[in-house]
Amino acid sequence: MALYDVIIRNGMLVKEEEVVKADIAIIEGKIAKIAADLSDAAGKEMVDAKGLHIFPGLIDSHVHFNEPGRGDWEGIETGSKALAAGGVTTFFDMPLNSHPPTINKDAFDLKNNIAKEKSLVDYRLWGGVVPGNMDDLEDLMNCGVIGFKAFMSGSGIEDFEAADDHTLFAAMEKIASLGGVLAVHAESDVITAQLGKITSDKNNQSAKAFSESRPIYSEVEAVQRILAYAEATKCSVHIVHISSVKVLEPIINAKKKGINVTVETCPHYLSLTVDDLEVLGPIAKCAPPLREQAEVDHLWDAVISGNIDTIGSDHSPSLTSMKKGSLLEAWGGISGCQTTLNILLEEGYWKRDMPLTVIAKTMGTNPAKRFGLEAQKGSIAEYKDADLVLVDLNEAFTLELEDLYYRNKQSPYVGKTYRGKVKQTFLKGQLVFDDQKVVPS
Known part of the structure; x- marks a missing residue:
């Protein structure tokens, strides 16, 4: 036997x-x-x-655990515990909001040593693209980063600057030569800055005003631009956290042209609306912002049809104090890495008859293949990691604050x-x- x-x-x-x-x-x-x-x-x-x-152990390819430097917002120990409780066994940690950000080898080594000691689950680290670190990209690739991340608009963090167009193009040429992938926060810096100033000058604190200050067409413009750069440089691109299927249209067209691009959305864009933001306030603030119910419904159609490649939590926690006060001034990030599977099951499987296989694909097979982990991760198969x-x-449950493993116990999903x-x-x-x-x- x-x-x-x-x-x-x-x-x-x-x-x-x-x-x-x-x-x-x-x-x-x-x-x-x-x-x-x-x-x-x-x-x-x-x-x-x-x-x-x-289910296969889920892969969350988009979290901000903020350590070193801002571990009081969230740390790798508490963040990885939350993931384990939510069925996630591998995470990819973004280069911000840790301080220093992961934009060179020294910063990578610092974060990696902490993660080795503290993480309850498996992990990989993203490297960052910012103005001035082109000479660090090869070192980061050699360190084993899962890919590189750039912001096309302000990140909200002073030590991680948005990448201007010249920086983006140069970085994409370099990343293509290294065989890497560039993930981009795709919102137009010009549009969001100008509309944001108008909203701020009027002191319009409504959820609708905030959402309209970062409109869907801002995402579309940035995506179209980065896809043109991808076509020119042959760089593989991963568009993160899209909030609307309108953003998906140029991506689908680019795929048909042979451009190597994949796309992610997040559980908050599949379960919350601008009306929720009006009721919940800063706890539900994020960028891109929450949209109308119709956008949520159309995004679900795209997930179920397979046009969305991956789902990442974009867990972007902060101190509780940073989520208080006015909507315009509050920190823009949602704490949600523990509840991704719950949302996909409740909102997708139960309410929309989504096949369970879609979860296995978007949070298992697809991210494993996209980021080179398919030999070990992403599906239930012989010889792969168990x-x-x-x-x-x-089994139904109501999420309570005490259920959360986050360092700062806050979430727009509490009480659901x-x-x-x-x-x-x-x-x-x-x-x-x-x-x-x-x-x-």
Whole structure:
């Protein structure tokens, strides 16, 4: 009789193409065997997943854990615990809002050493593109960054400047030569700065005014520009956090032309609207801003049809004090990395009949392939890492503040009820979340 480290029996496996009942055997952190029935095998640990769905460990390719330098906003320890509780086993940490930002080798080494010590789950680090660091890009690539991130409009952080067009073009030429990927925050700096000044001068604190100061056409303009640069430089591009399918149209056309581009949206654009921003205030402020309900509905259509490649939380936490006061002055970022799967299940699977396979694709297969991790991550398959999430689709719960593992316990989703609860999360066959608590706690 074969002896494995862990055997998970009787679960419904959520794969990228189908949902099937099967048993999983794990040895030395890898999936050793998948079969309809492994009752003839023995495991040092046996897990009965009857009545549960097993998702691949999710990949959140867009988080801001802010350490070093701003760990009081969020740290890698608390952030990674929140991810484990939400079924995420791999994250990609953005180069800001840590201080120093990850724009050179020294900064990479500093953050990487902290992450090695503190992260409960697997991780990769993004490198940054800012004016003046072109000579650092190759070093960062050699360090193992998952890709590079640039802002086409102000980042809100003084030590991470927006990349002007000349910087973007030069960086894209360099990144293309290195075989890397450039992720871009695509909003027009000119449009957002000018409209933002008008709104500020009028002191218009309404949610609609804020949303209109960063309009959808600002995203469209920036995306069209970066796609033209991508065509000229042959650089692979990943457009992050789009808020509207109108932004998606030029991306789809670019793909048809053979431009190497992928696109992400976020759970807040799939579950919150500008009306929610009016009610909730700064806790729901982000950039690009929340849109109308029709935009939410159209984005869901794009996710379900496969036109959205990935979903990232864009977890952008801050001190609680930074989310108080006026809407225009408050920090623009939503804390949400713990609840991404809950939102996809409630708003997508339950309310819109979205196939579970879409979750496996957008938060598993697709990011793993896009960022070169498909040999180890992103799907439930033999020889890959045993990163697994056991979920009870039928268990409902209301999110409470005390449920959150964030350093600053704030979220626009508190008080909402979700169907689909994470019961256990395994990282390479090791239990890191079990029945409402992280392991080790």
